Amino acid sequence: MIENVKAFLDAKVAQYNQPGFIENDPISIPHLFTRKQDIEIMGFWAATLSWGQRVTIIKKCKELITLMDGAPYDFIINHQEPDLKRLLSFKHRTFNDIDTLYFIAFFRYHYEHFESLEDAFLPPNPLKGEQEANQKAPPLGDWGAGLEAFRSYFFSLPDFPHRTKKHVSSPSQKSTCKRLNMFLRWMVRQDNCGVDFGIWNRIKPADLICPLDLHVDRVARKLLLITRKQTDWQTALELTARLREFDPADPVKYDFALFGLGIEERWGVQF
Template identity: 75%
Template sequence: MIDNLKAFLDSKVAQYNQPGFITNDPICIPHLFTKKQDIEIMGFWAATLAWGQRVTIINKCRELIALMDGAPHDFVMNHGDIDLKKLLSFKHRTFNDIDTLYFIHFFRHHYSNHNSLEDAFVPSKDHTVILSDSEESGRRTSIVPISESVENSLNQFRSYFLSLPDFPYRTKKHVSSPSQKSTCKRLNMFLRWMVRKDDCGVDFGIWNKIKPADLIMPCDLHVDRVARKLNLISRKQTDWQT
């Protein structure tokens, strides 16, 4: 066991939380843009596609950007049916053209009513959500109250994301939530990018409605393994409660 754990962790923060880290990490994708909505769209997409080798993730995101003519927000808001045909070739592991088209559909719906994707995580009023993910035929709905916790924000976001008419059932697997006992690694990573005020130039800190202190550490297999070696985790399961 490391004697001074805080000093060790602080040294790792200094090692990785610096601009030189950006180039070979998926966070380099939203860093290609300066427009807030472009940063949000490609940050969300890069986080969603962040499984597998980093080089592949980055290349697939660059491919997606090219398919959207280098301007994600403009493409989302102004595309026509012919433009969407270009996206039918896009695929990354289990993420396919059906998922891609629904993401575009969701973004267009959201940005037609809101200026920032942040509002999807911190809604301004009660909204209708999906209660049952297990029923492929038919959906039951209820009203979810506003909550300021990240846990409830993630639950609300998934419900909102899947609330549009005729959403593809298969796309559910790409957006997790604490209500499913998931660690929500990708969404927590995306929130960190958008929320954390970083004077080192890595995270963006362009959102203000979620407090940086409320962020949850993204936990995947690698983080879990290291945390257990450092005796930071003792629970057997690796899920939201962990």
């Protein structure tokens, strides 16, 4: 049974983990850039805004890029106070101008102390810009601690808007942390297929947790990869543990298969 499921999912990974997947997915947004910091910033933003129709998500991300003069990192580092006024018009669902301005403030603070956003996810928590050498990811299976530390760091600036906290999830909230895990997949996974970026190397693909939304959850249950009744952080861990049986070094590659099967299901394709 396991061998049959693995072979089925491997075939679906090969089908969807290819450049044709990019155009209609939010990952197309960071693919507009070559500079590492631009990829990180817009990758994080695209993942954060990823709810609703993908066409709308992509459109809103491109609007945000335009508001930052087509150069997110340069705008964040070098903007003056009057430049922020144009961003007061930006909104996507419940994400509004207050959230936008705080994201910019956080990114500016972080990149004044660190070269890469990867440092924000590595313990110890880099509060107050205290960069420490040889930072490593949390032990395998304990990635929840890394996400908790990131959220604490993200909201460490004085007078952060409390409303913005709903846009950055954490395991302690019993969230699957789908958007954060998706962003980490984009940044960390390394292969030659051209979809994920693989620009981070201190977090390993083996450490990642599979992004889990309602569509992936439904497909995974059909394939008997999930037995837990709830859909929460522990469910994401359960799914990832099963996927590690198929590929211990790169379990999250199967996100392509599960997500792709969810798309096929919406098209009426049975499996």
